[in-house]
Amino acid sequence: MADLILTDVSPIGPVLIMGAGSIGCYLGGRLALAGHDVHFVGRPRVLDQLRTNGLTITEPDGKTATVPADMLSLHEDVPSGLGISLVLMCVKSSATPKAATSLARALPIGTLVMCMQNGLHNAEVARSVAARLRFLSAMVPYNVAEIGPGNFLRGSGGNLALEEDEVTNAWLPTLAAAGLPASTHKDIRAVQWGKLLLNLNNPVNALSGLPLRDELLDPDLRATTAALIEEGLSVLAAARQRTAKVTPVPTSWLPRLMRLPTPVFKILAAKMLKIDPRARSSMADDLALGRRTEIGELCGEVVKLAKSVGKRAPRNEKMLGMIRYVELTALAVGSPERGPTDAAELRKNIETAI
Numbered sequence: 001m002a003d004l005i006l007t008d009v010s011p012i013g014p015v016l017i018m019g020a021g022s023i024g025c026y027l028g029g030r031l032a033l034a035g036h037d038v039h040f041v042g043r044p045r046v047l048d049q050l051r052t053n054g055l056t057i058t059e060p061d062g063k064t065a066t067v068p069a070d071m072l073s074l075h076e077d078v079p080s081g082l083g084i085s086l087v088l089m090c091v092k093s094s095a096t097p098k099a100a101t102s103l104a105r106a107l108p109i110g111t112l113v114m115c116m117q118n119g120l121h122n123a124e125v126a127r128s129v130a131a132r133l134r135f136l137s138a139m140v141p142y143n144v145a146e147i148g149p150g151n152f153l154r155g156s157g158g159n160l161a162l163e164e165d166e167v168t169n170a171w172l173p174t175l176a177a178a179g180l181p182a183s184t185h186k187d188i189r190a191v192q193w194g195k196l197l198l199n200l201n202n203p204v205n206a207l208s209g210l211p212l213r214d215e216l217l218d219p220d221l222r223a224t225t226a227a228l229i230e231e232g233l234s235v236l237a238a239a240r241q242r243t244a245k246v247t248p249v250p251t252s253w254l255p256r257l258m259r260l261p262t263p264v265f266k267i268l269a270a271k272m273l274k275i276d277p278r279a280r281s282s283m284a285d286d287l288a289l290g291r292r293t294e295i296g297e298l299c300g301e302v303v304k305l306a307k308s309v310g311k312r313a314p315r316n317e318k319m320l321g322m323i324r325y326v327e328l329t330a331l332a333v334g335s336p337e338r339g340p341t342d343a344a345e346l347r348k349n350i351e352t353a354i
């Protein structure tokens with residue numbers, strides 16, 4: 001039953017979603033449900049599902065709504081001449097250069113592109129290949145998973161964070177009215193680093209083969225993530241890089257919190273555990289589909305920052321190597337050939353990395 005309602009067409013110009021995947025379909029779906037003219041650029045694999053089933057959005061409280069297939073504007077290439085007023089860049093980081101190039105070929109000079117991706121440098125990378133467009137950074141705090149054909153579930157909470165600029169400030173009411181509350185931030189880099197520290201859980205989640213909630217309830221897996229975050233925090237301190245708080249508790253508390261016994265963790269981290277039991281990390285999706293992951297944009301950034309201040313980050317180096325190995329052997333985690341990584345062994349590997 002549809003609990004959310006398609007509303008009237010809005011006064012702003014069309015929005016283009018570059019990369020119709022989990023995040024793109026959720027954000028674009030919310031805007032379409034609010035009556036905006038949304039154009040989705042994606043792969044036939046995803047677009048065919050949307051053509052057959054429409055686009056369904058499910059919220060954490062179970063509320064669901066569908067944009068019918070005949071109301072979706074789906075494209076395999078970036079369309080030109082539509083007067084696009086905003087692009088949401090939702091491809092994985094490794095796809096940014098190609099996606100930015102395609103956008104620049106089709107869209108007018110100065111078109112606003114908000115990079116909604118994890119990691120730190122997508123906007124700069126995009127600018128370096130497509131300087132004629134206006135790329136800004138943003139951060140998505142919540143998880144989105146495809147739970148059925150064309151059905152995208154937001155599995156956790158939080159508000160979008162956008163790089164502060166007069167143009168992003170102007171978009172806030174529109175986004176909020178579409179159910180996408182957002183705030184703007186002068187120091188978006190600090191926000192991105194805060195999110196990156198949380199994303200150090202992505203490889204642990206991906207290797208575990210478990211949904212996020214189950215993974216966070218395993219003490220060895222939590223301790224593995226805690227070890228990666230702890231190292232990240234010490235590198236950030238050495239580099240004097242600020243991080244913004246992106247969780248209910250300050251990021252610096254996370255290692256201690258995550259090492260608590262599970263019954264205590266369950267109580268103290270109750271808000272953090274408000275995750276749909278089906279939610280998994282974006283890196284788990286990548287490994288399951290045999291795709292390149294964003295490990296270089298996550299653990300790789302900690303390793304790079306450490307080098308820049310004459311240090312090393314052995315735990316993040318180790319995790320980077322482990323994920324690269326899985327990518328190279330291209331066997332899905334959880335498949336009979338590979339199986340999930342043993343939690344206690346993973347913890348030992350990371351905690352003792354030198």
Ligand SMILES: NC(=O)C1=CN([C@@H]2O[C@H](COP(=O)(O)OP(=O)(O)OC[C@H]3O[C@@H](n4cnc5c(N)ncnc54)[C@H](OP(=O)(O)O)[C@@H]3O)[C@@H](O)[C@H]2O)C=CC1
Binds near residue numbers: 092093102140
């Ligand atoms: N999923 C989540 O819960 C969260 C994800 N993020 C971040 O958001 C970003 C997007 O993640 P997510 O939505 O999970 O990724 P998905 O892989 O689900 O979606 C991206 C889609 O874009 C497609 N694509 C890539 N390049 C192009 C192109 N040039 N033209 C058309 N389509 C293209 C991809 O196809 P193909 O696979 O063929 O490349 C894929 O279908 C990532 O940086 C991720 O870290 C942030 C917060 C939460």
Ligand SMILES: CC(C)(CO)C(=O)C(=O)O
Binds near residue numbers: 141142144199280283
């Ligand atoms: C929301 C979160 C932290 C979930 O792991 C994420 O960013 C991801 O899956 O990439």
